[in-house]
Amino acid sequence: DAGITQSPRHKVTETGTPVTLRCHQTENHRYMYWYRQDPGHGLRLIHYSYGVKDTDKGEVSDGYSVSRSKTEDFLLTLESATSSQTSVYFCAIRLDRGTGELFFGEGSRLTVL
Amino acid sequence: GQQLNQSPQSMFIQEGEDVSMNCTSSSIFNTWLWYKQDPGEGPVLLIALYKAGELTSNGRLTAQFGITRKDSFLNISASIPSDVGIYFCAGQRYGGSQGNLIFGKGTKLSVKP
Numbered sequence: 001d002a003g004i005t006q007s008p009r010h011k012v013t014e015t016g017t018p019v020t021l022r023c024h025q026t027e028n029h030r031y032m033y034w035y036r037q038d039p040g041h042g043l044r045l046i047h048y049s050y051g052v053k054d055t056d057k058g059e060v061s062d063g064y065s066v067s068r069s070k071t072e073d074f075l076l077t078l079e080s081a082t083s084s085q086t087s088v089y090f091c092a093i094r095l096d097r098g099t100g101e102l103f104f105g106e107g108s109r110l111t112v113l
Numbered sequence: 114g115q116q117l118n119q120s121p122q123s124m125f126i127q128e129g130e131d132v133s134m135n136c137t138s139s140s141i142f143n144t145w146l147w148y149k150q151d152p153g154e155g156p157v158l159l160i161a162l163y164k165a166g167e168l169t170s171n172g173r174l175t176a177q178f179g180i181t182r183k184d185s186f187l188n189i190s191a192s193i194p195s196d197v198g199i200y201f202c203a204g205q206r207y208g209g210s211q212g213n214l215i216f217g218k219g220t221k222l223s224v225k226p
Binding site (some may be wrong): 033040041042043044045048058090092099100101102103104105106107 | 144146153154155156157158161163201203205213214216217218219
């Protein structure tokens, strides 16, 4: 257990509304990641963070923003949700002393109608 | 974007059978990881490989880091019902950002009817 909690676990929203997903960790790891998982695409990196206020874009960052004001929280925001953002979103952490392995949360299923 | 080719996409297993799956890429990787995902949960790390030619076991699971550094395989011996799920390979590309993994699209293991 990497001490990762994602919230909400399930959300249904309408096109055009803002949505924020939260990832909370209890072990003060420096690196945190947001991935989305879609059938036929596997897991794709949206954004990642390498410290408080330090973030960078991943492969599929368009339409998403992130913030990390505290070590333990990494927020993913959809400013204006679209149906193409219907997906399962996973947060992950990397151990500071590790060699690249990621440990995932349980996921947040978002449906945009 | 960068891709890992994972095969097979799906397979049916009968209890007691051995299972093999693999991942290939056109690029060199310096880390290969294998994950398993059960429905409604996040991926769980099974095996991590760090050196070309490395062979690592975790119970009935054995994985190898290909000597060309462009492929990896996972074997499951004497499969049991709880092996059902989706298996993902993931790699950290040589020269890539630390911890930014690229994922295969998964191999879905189901029980033979």
